[in-house]
Amino acid sequence: MIEAIEKLLAIQDKDQRLRTYRLELAAIPTEKTTKERLIAEAASRLENARTRAKEIEVQKKSLEVEAASKRDQIARYKTQQMQTRKNEEFSALSHEIDTVEKSITQIEDREIELMEEAESLKPQIASAEQTYAADKAKYEAQISTLGEKETNLKARISEMEEARLKAASEVDEDLLDRYDRLFQTKNAAAVVALEHEVCTGCHMKVTTQTSVELRAEKSIISCPQCGRILFTPA
Numbered sequence: 339m340i341e342a343i344e345k346l347l348a349i350q351d352k353d354q355r356l357r358t359y360r361l362e363l364a365a366i367p368t369e370k371t372t373k374e375r376l377i378a379e380a381a382s383r384l385e386n387a388r389t390r391a392k393e394i395e396v397q398k399k400s401l402e403v404e405a406a407s408k409r410d411q412i413a414r415y416k417t418q419q420m421q422t423r424k425n426e427e428f429s430a431l432s433h434e435i436d437t438v439e440k441s442i443t444q445i446e447d448r449e450i451e452l453m454e455e456a457e458s459l460k461p462q463i464a465s466a467e468q469t470y471a472a473d474k475a476k477y478e479a480q481i482s483t484l485g486e487k488e489t490n491l492k493a494r495i496s497e498m499e500e501a502r503l504k505a506a507s508e509v510d511e512d513l514l515d516r517y518d519r520l521f522q523t524k525n526a527a528a529v530v531a532l533e534h535e536v537c538t539g540c541h542m543k544v545t546t547q548t549s550v551e552l553r554a555e556k557s558i559i560s561c562p563q564c565g566r567i568l569f570t571p572a
């Protein structure tokens with residue numbers, strides 16, 4: 339194989355690795371954000387359950403206050419009843435007392451409903467607490483692993499860039515320019531094998547003449563269809 343082609347293949351191998359590393363590195367922030375979002379979602383589910391439990395407590399207290407004030411009202415009506423001598427006023431007060439008692443019953447029913455809801459919330463909160471703790475531990479570990487991966491990738495990229503620079507310095511500048519353009523525009527495959535007279539870059543058959551010229555190894559041969567630099571695999 340022509341020495342320059344061998345060198346280009348070594349550079350291409352490094353460039354392809356660099357490309358993979360860089361893509362992996364670029365994906366890490368999004369992966370981290372996804373994990374952070376999952377932790378936040380678990381936290382918010384727990385927070386919602388707790389908030390509802392607090393709301394129930396507040397509503398219960400306010401209903402208790404309301405019921406107490408209605409009981410005071412009944413006591414006042416009863417005092418008025420004892421003081422009155424008018425039958426009409428007495429029965430009107432009885433009617434008022436009935437009405438207030440009914441509304442107390444409604445308040446008590448509502449209180450029972452709230453207590454039942456509070457009871458049913460307890461296991462929900464406990465389960466949300468467990469889920470949150472488990473999710474947080476799991477995703478934080480994954481975020482930490484991603485952080486390590488990031489560090490490793492950066493180190494590998496920097497090593498590879500250095501090796502690439504060294505390898506590139508050994509190749510003719512014009513040829514390297516040509517290679518670079520092909521690598522950028524031809525889907526990270528600038529130097530490709532010719533197999534059974536077919537370019538493995540564009541999958542087109544080349545002429546026998548091209549194939550013969552390539553085997554002669556006198557000069558650098560490009561695929562007439564896609565322009566990629568060809569080599570014969572050993």
Ligand SMILES: [Zn+2]
Pocket residue numbers: 537538539540541542561562563564565566
């Ligand atoms: Zn081709």
